[in-house]
Amino acid sequence: MVYKFTKDLETGNDLIDSEHRQLFDAINKLLDACTVGHGRAEIGEALDFLNSYVNKHFSDEENLQLKYRYPDYPNHKKYHETFKKVVQGLVDEYRQQGASIDLVAKTNTSVAGWLLNHIKKEDVKVAAHVRKCTS
Numbered sequence: 719m720v721y722k723f724t725k726d727l728e729t730g731n732d733l734i735d736s737e738h739r740q741l742f743d744a745i746n747k748l749l750d751a752c753t754v755g756h757g758r759a760e761i762g763e764a765l766d767f768l769n770s771y772v773n774k775h776f777s778d779e780e781n782l783q784l785k786y787r788y789p790d791y792p793n794h795k796k797y798h799e800t801f802k803k804v805v806q807g808l809v810d811e812y813r814q815q816g817a818s819i820d821l822v823a824k825t826n827t828s829v830a831g832w833l834l835n836h837i838k839k840e841d842v843k844v845a846a847h848v849r850k851c852t853s
């Protein structure tokens with residue numbers, strides 16, 4: 719299964735959307751590797767990228783929220799912090815136990831699943847708020 723960055727995932731904010739695309743690309747790259755039997759070989763690199771890019775992306779999004787005084791910032795920040803721990807947990811598992819099919823599957827489902835849900839439920843609200851402030 720390949721995760722498509724469909725219209726309903728676009729928030730309308732160029733920065734947020736382009737960073738979300740990068741995250742989707744990383745997951746899709748891992749999925750592509752899986753289809754040719756290279757999932758375990760790619761998982762380390764995928765997790766390194768996700769870990770650093772998720773941090774960059776969240777801080778960009780949080781800065782945007784602070785700049786435009788997004789009212790739900792404290793909660794949104796909490797969602798980010800919780801998810802950073804999930805990604806860190808995957809990285810720790812990789813460091814301690816190495817690559818496994820189970821870890822590859824967990825990475826694909828937990829990262830993609832969280833992102834889809836968070837974008838549709840939360841990030842669209844941020845983008846709408848920024849739009850309102852800038853129009």
Ligand SMILES: [Fe+2]
Pocket residue numbers: 779794798836840841
């Ligand atoms: Fe977010």
